[in-house]
Amino acid sequence: MANNSPNIAIVGGGISGLVLAIALIRRGIKVQVYEQAHAFGEIGAGVAFGPNSVRAMQTCSPEIHTAFHRVATRNQWPDKRNVWFDFMDGYDKDAPVGKEKLLFTLTTEDGANAVHRAHFLDELVKLVPDGVAHFKKHLDTIELPDGDGKVKLLFHDGTEAEADAVIGCDGIKSRTRAWMLGGDDKPGAAPVYTYKYAYRGLIPMQRAVDELGEDNAKNAKMHLGQDGHILTFPVNHGETMNVVAFHATEDDWPDARHLTRSMEKKHVYEDFKDFGPTVQKIIDLLEPNLDCWAIFDTGDHPMEAYNKSRVCCLGDAAHATSPHHGAGAGICIEDAAVMAELLAEPGVAKAGTRGLEAAFRIFSECRRERTQWLVQSSRRTGDLYEWRAEGVGRDVGKIYEECKERDERIWDSQIEELVAEAKESLAAILGA
Template sequence: MTSPHVAIVGGGITGLMLAIGLHARGVSCTIYERASGISETGAGIGLSPNAEVAMQLIDPAVHAAFKSAITPNGEDYFQWVDGYATDKLMYRLHLGKDGFQGGRRSEILQSWAKLLPNSGNIIQFGKELVGLDDKEGRPVTLSFSDGTFATADIVVGCDGVWSRARSLVFGDAYRATYSHQYCFRNVVPTETARAAIGDHRASTRFMYNGHGAHSITYPVAKGAMLNILVVISDPGPWAGSGKSNVENGLVSADSDTANRQTTGKGSRSDAEHAFRDWQACVKGVVSLLPEEPDRWAIFDMLENPVPSYTKGRVVLAGDAAHASGPHLGAGAGFGIEDALLLATLLADVPTGVADSKSLHSALQAYSDVRYERTQWLVQASRDAVDLFQWRDEAKGKDAEAFSREITWRFLKIWNYDMEGMLTEARKLALN
């Protein structure tokens, strides 16, 4: 008996986690990645406690690699400041010991990529998926823009918010839309940050809230740098222009043209304008942006959710399935949870195409168990940004209401019963 061969489309966080999880369980897989190497920005990312549990269960080496690449927060709290009216601390939520730490994406991904074997071409670069052919009784065929083909028993689309796997299988109607938020990001030397916002504010994770915008800062690069994210509300249509994601290598040249320009050239003056009436510390954060930062549109899957994460022998995971805004810091963590469950279920499938019943049951169990939690995150992220940006000023400014609203959402994300998820899905897969 042999386990199925899995083709993973996309070598971002979700695809890498899945490949490592499958490899650790003896399931053969290949990642097909469009880019020419493991490429992520140097911007920061924080991974929440649930993500750490999932990493441990995928393979303890994943968790160890993550811990070696991240930077401790100065304090084990997420702290929210009224950045608009008072510059006072509104609320602090305990993160658990060493919880929700951040690092530079490029460094975290590189440390994970090292866990895959060099041999066997487990990651194939320059392979942009353009076609899928899933006919019963034959392996699934993937075609790539360079004219080559590959076959597999299962295809997992981990190809992000503009997933080609998703549009090939479910159709173009299930596409991401503009959430009416865009962001600027930067990573600056801690010394520079201290001069602009003071030692304490530069030492640990803070969020600044107020009218129509918010900002998050946290240390990365072992404390040598501060990561800055500034999110601005933008009620109109996305007017991204200039550099498109094609040029960024973020989406393919023949992806959906209307929506793919999700990065444009911005100006620090846009942020200065948005924060013009705010407190000095937030203005200090904004002063740390470059003069012409990239403007990143935030697209999500709220308006056009896919009805299921699987069809035939193709399955979606991570942002391809349920891209959400970054406001609860959980998108990547949910992709890691997806990867854990898929790796577990696929390792249980005894044979390849010959035993399609158990394979389909496994894919359906994955979709059924992941759907509610991940769709909830898409909506919860929109609700959270409303709270952070004082869409309802009374609630935003009221520390008690704010703490109530934000605490239950974070705890729902962080305190997930990962073992329970695995048990439930395994049971479903057997039925």
């Protein structure tokens, strides 16, 4: 491989895998994507991106940035364009629908900047050239060569593939991570339940406006309360209101193999029975049967390294987080930007297998602290929203201060600096 562009296998074609593939192809690096499903696909729910992730898209590829803006939706009111969320008192039982007390507002340069997941993925798929994606390829395990040979991927259908290096973008239940840690029974191989779950729904905007009022329907709102919180934001260029209703629980999730299950709406009413009329009205708008998502993460046993030889984990595979910062997918895009920039360094191809190992080692060293902090900070943030955080409880001033500080740590990070630091560390190993 020396002096030639390496051949990279990406396992998984979610947001991480596709963004990484596009970023690498743009840099002239050969890529194959192995996806277990029969086609690329995402669920029909909203996902919000902070300014750090939008900047990282630009670094990955200006085409990704453009594609994102084609499908992204911001708050609909011009004077709320920079609002991340208005944080409302969901327990305000005296206020009529749509008139809950505003507790505080967090702002950032683009405010809530959200996409319908499936629409964003469709845009990304358009940027992947033919011949790159291979479907119905569920990775079972990986074999490393003795020396400089190819890394082997073994799939569930009995087929194999080879590559100079493998990047596992295979999500929260990553096989790549389990292989790297030494087996399914090793701590960290499986994600853990955070004892929160979420109901999700999409409401036609006109209905939401009619029932909740224009401000509540068209701009991002977070309704806080004891042991639960509900967030809403517009997607589909303002045609749809996305709803996610989180609740804490003491009970175990019934089956860790299935992270979603269908639930009747009566459970949502029961969970949020102590919330005020606005939250009750949001629940009224949801479908009678809903998907309920268990919130798992990798926070109990963070990986000590994201790399092993010429194999590396990236995105949720490396650091799956609960979604309370609205930053999990965004941090995957930062990962992809750093990885693509490292692998494109001329010294990597020149140094052959040693170059790939070095790039993966530096990726791991540079990304671990920020990504694993996010996992822990997201747990804390979920508890802040639900008045369960130790030392804070229902103290609105303290909730505001802590949320602001934590969110700004995510949003203010500059991808150019993250990339520059990583490249400098790589040059120190490989020689400039």
